[in-house]
Amino acid sequence: MVEIEIEKLNKLMTDILLSNGVSEEEAPVVVDSILEAERSGVESHGVLRLKPYVQRIKDGLVNANPDIKIAVDRDSIIVVDGDNGLGQVVAEKTLEICYDRLEKSSIMVASVRNSNHFGTSGYFSRKAAEKGYLAMIASNASPTMAPWGGLDPLLGTNPIAMSFPIVENSNFTLDMATSATAKGKIRTFERKGIDMPTGYALDKDGYDTTDPKAALDGGTILPLGQHKGYGLSMFVDVLCAGLSAASLSYETDSMFNSNNIANIGHFFLLIKIDDIVQREQFDNRMQEWINTIKSSETRPGFEEIYIPGEIENNKLSNQEETIFIHEKTYKELLDMSNGISVK
Amino acid sequence: MVEIEIEKLNKLMTDILLSNGVSEEEAPVVVDSILEAERSGVESHGVLRLKPYVQRIKDGLVNANPDIKIAVDRDSIIVVDGDNGLGQVVAEKTLEICYDRLEKSSIMVASVRNSNHFGTSGYFSRKAAEKGYLAMIASNASPTMAPWGGLDPLLGTNPIAMSFPIVENSNFTLDMATSATAKGKIRTFERKGIDMPTGYALDKDGYDTTDPKAALDGGTILPLGQHKGYGLSMFVDVLCAGLSAASLSYETDSMFNSNNIANIGHFFLLIKIDDIVQREQFDNRMQEWINTIKSSETRPGFEEIYIPGEIENNKLSNQEETIFIHEKTYKELLDMSNGISVK
Numbered sequence: 183m184v185e186i187e188i189e190k191l192n193k194l195m196t197d198i199l200l201s202n203g204v205s206e207e208e209a210p211v212v213v214d215s216i217l218e219a220e221r222s223g224v225e226s227h228g229v230l231r232l233k234p235y236v237q238r239i240k241d242g243l244v245n246a247n248p249d250i251k252i253a254v255d256r257d258s259i260i261v262v263d264g265d266n267g268l269g270q271v272v273a274e275k276t277l278e279i280c281y282d283r284l285e286k287s288s289i290m291v292a293s294v295r296n297s298n299h300f301g302t303s304g305y306f307s308r309k310a311a312e313k314g315y316l317a318m319i320a321s322n323a324s325p326t327m328a329p330w331g332g333l334d335p336l337l338g339t340n341p342i343a344m345s346f347p348i349v350e351n352s353n354f355t356l357d358m359a360t361s362a363t364a365k366g367k368i369r370t371f372e373r374k375g376i377d378m379p380t381g382y383a384l385d386k387d388g389y390d391t392t393d394p395k396a397a398l399d400g401g402t403i404l405p406l407g408q409h410k411g412y413g414l415s416m417f418v419d420v421l422c423a424g425l426s427a428a429s430l431s432y433e434t435d436s437m438f439n440s441n442n443i444a445n446i447g448h449f450f451l452l453i454k455i456d457d458i459v460q461r462e463q464f465d466n467r468m469q470e471w472i473n474t475i476k477s478s479e480t481r482p483g484f485e486e487i488y489i490p491g492e493i494e495n496n497k498l499s500n501q502e503e504t505i506f507i508h509e510k511t512y513k514e515l516l517d518m519s520n521g522i523s524v525k
Numbered sequence: 526m527v528e529i530e531i532e533k534l535n536k537l538m539t540d541i542l543l544s545n546g547v548s549e550e551e552a553p554v555v556v557d558s559i560l561e562a563e564r565s566g567v568e569s570h571g572v573l574r575l576k577p578y579v580q581r582i583k584d585g586l587v588n589a590n591p592d593i594k595i596a597v598d599r600d601s602i603i604v605v606d607g608d609n610g611l612g613q614v615v616a617e618k619t620l621e622i623c624y625d626r627l628e629k630s631s632i633m634v635a636s637v638r639n640s641n642h643f644g645t646s647g648y649f650s651r652k653a654a655e656k657g658y659l660a661m662i663a664s665n666a667s668p669t670m671a672p673w674g675g676l677d678p679l680l681g682t683n684p685i686a687m688s689f690p691i692v693e694n695s696n697f698t699l700d701m702a703t704s705a706t707a708k709g710k711i712r713t714f715e716r717k718g719i720d721m722p723t724g725y726a727l728d729k730d731g732y733d734t735t736d737p738k739a740a741l742d743g744g745t746i747l748p749l750g751q752h753k754g755y756g757l758s759m760f761v762d763v764l765c766a767g768l769s770a771a772s773l774s775y776e777t778d779s780m781f782n783s784n785n786i787a788n789i790g791h792f793f794l795l796i797k798i799d800d801i802v803q804r805e806q807f808d809n810r811m812q813e814w815i816n817t818i819k820s821s822e823t824r825p826g827f828e829e830i831y832i833p834g835e836i837e838n839n840k841l842s843n844q845e846e847t848i849f850i851h852e853k854t855y856k857e858l859l860d861m862s863n864g865i866s867v868k
Contacts, residue, residue: 258600258601316763331823332821420659430814468763478679488674
């Protein structure tokens with residue numbers, strides 16, 4: 183691992199994006215999303231993602247300067263066309279459109295097409311909660327999971343994040359894949375040379391396996407809670423792609439090894455809490471509820487009850503000036519920055 | 526088990542509700558919800574529920590003739606006050622308000638307070654899909670589940686249902702508790718005298734148990750997918766009760782043994798698909814996707830891949846004229862109908 187100043191890492195990644203044509207307004211949201219994932223412990227959506235993002239811009243598969251537009255406008259529900267921009271850029275622009283309309287409306291829904299991998303869903307729902315909104319934000323993803331009872335990868339991990347503000351704890355943020363685990367986590371088991379729990383994955387013949395190698399060699403990830411995660415993944419696919427005309431998971435490919443445009447879809451639901459319920463009443467009830475949950479008795483093996491998002495929020499409120507990243511990832515950054523003219 | 530004509534069962538239940546003050550307009554939706562649950566195999570929400578519904582009306586804990594009103598009106602998002610009516614009556618009225626507004630709006634959201642147990646969420650989301658809407662419908666419930674890592678029951682099974690129309694298969698309907706199982710299913714294991722799988726429940730001391738007796742004797746139900754179901758249950762609670770000022774799960778009691786008004790909350794999200802995407806395009810894409818999933822290869826141990834809701838829809842399209850119900854449940858019905866004047 184390499185220790186690096188967060189400020190320096192920020193500047194390095196920003197310069198790499200700028201030198202690849204991303205604008206000065208838009209590069210920071212991509213970098214911030216990557217840094218927040220890295221700092222909150224979601225390494226799989228952290229710095230290691232910059233290389234494939236940049237590679238896809240270089241290959242002409244992602245548009246560094248998208249012209250993001252409202253394609254269908256029905257007041258409180260819109261379809262946004264991301265013009266094949268980086269997912270974070272498209273998502274940020276969509277949020278801005280929603281915030282703007284929420285000046286007059288109490289609810290906004292957006293289904294988004296022609297986008298790309300947008301990092302963690304929780305990054306965006308947490309931001310919305312910090313502005314006082316209740317938010318549900320989802321994305322579809324390339325297929326890695328089979329339908330329940332099947333063995334062909336036709337569904338994505340299709341994550342969904344849900345947030346709302348809490349006075350003392352900042353926010354509730356549940357950011358969950360609709361699969362039992364993620365491919366990145368299976369790779370971690372493989373790297374460490376240890377078995378996975380049952381229920382995570384199938385081998386290529388559709389048998390349950392605890393061997394990460396067998397799962398990665400043509401196997402599939404299992405859905406969260408059997409048929410429930412299968413259904414959730416399908417519903418997220420419809421919200422993100424059925425409504426917007428983005429690609430459904432089974433119509434898209436992995437960002438890591440595809441020469442096709444991804445046409446990923448996202449879904450945003452924002453509710454202006456203050457318009458629906460007296461804000462002080464909402465805040466007090468939420469705080470009392472959270473306090474009751476957190477002070478309730480723990481079961482054997484647990485020392486503390488955490489509210490969804492609390493562990494990540496604690497890490498994010500940590501004021502460390504440096505961060506540790508993998509040496510391989512750091513070298514990739516240096517390679518990408520090699521020869522670029524830094525301002 | 527007793528075999529009974531569905532028509533006769535329908536009339537018997539309707540008469541019981543009418544004789545307890547439920548109106549001729551409102552009794553049929555309660556009966557229809559119960560019959561659909563029974564016919565689609567969700568016995569736990571079937572005929573056996575009528576007795577506690579009626580008992581709570583008799584005890585003055587449920588209002589047989591509610592004056593259901595819009596309490597907060599923000600056009601595409603409303604708060605409905607159910608005036609302590611039967612949950613199905615309140616939900617049906619809420620759907621009617623939403624359908625009416627969807628003549629002019631492309632999206633409607635309702636958070637509902639002062640309601641009661643409304644049967645299965647899927648009954649209402651399926652109805653909305655049959656009318657061509659995409660629907661997400663949830664309810665909170667009395668507390669039976671502990672927070673992840675805890676052992677006090679502070680959260681409900683808080684079910685959530687999601688539906689959208691499919692041309693050939695009628696609709697996709699995922700109706701899921703946010704818990705790993707339901708109390709009714711644990712009782713079934715107990716009745717059959719067999720062990721439960723691990724991951725379903727904890728005993729009263731917070732240890733994993735496969736013994737249904739230990740789970741029912743002061744234990745708690747585990748959340749779906751560990752921390753994920755815990756977070757989902759909390760978020761459903763906020764949608765249903767945080768926004769509407771209904772009771773959060775931990776503020777309410779079981780309908781079976783409480784002398785308090787329940788103040789259950791519900792949440793409805795309806796999207797008018799036709800306003801967002803060309804309906805023929807949506808239908809064709811959904812059908813092709815469903816066909817691809819259904820015709821994909823099954824894994825060992827599975828003979829067919831089912832779309833969420835397909836098994837229930839198949840049962841519902843079955844034209845049987847009779848149904849089997851438990852003798853005990855049938856006797857309860859006869860007891861309740863004893864002495865009432867049948868029209």
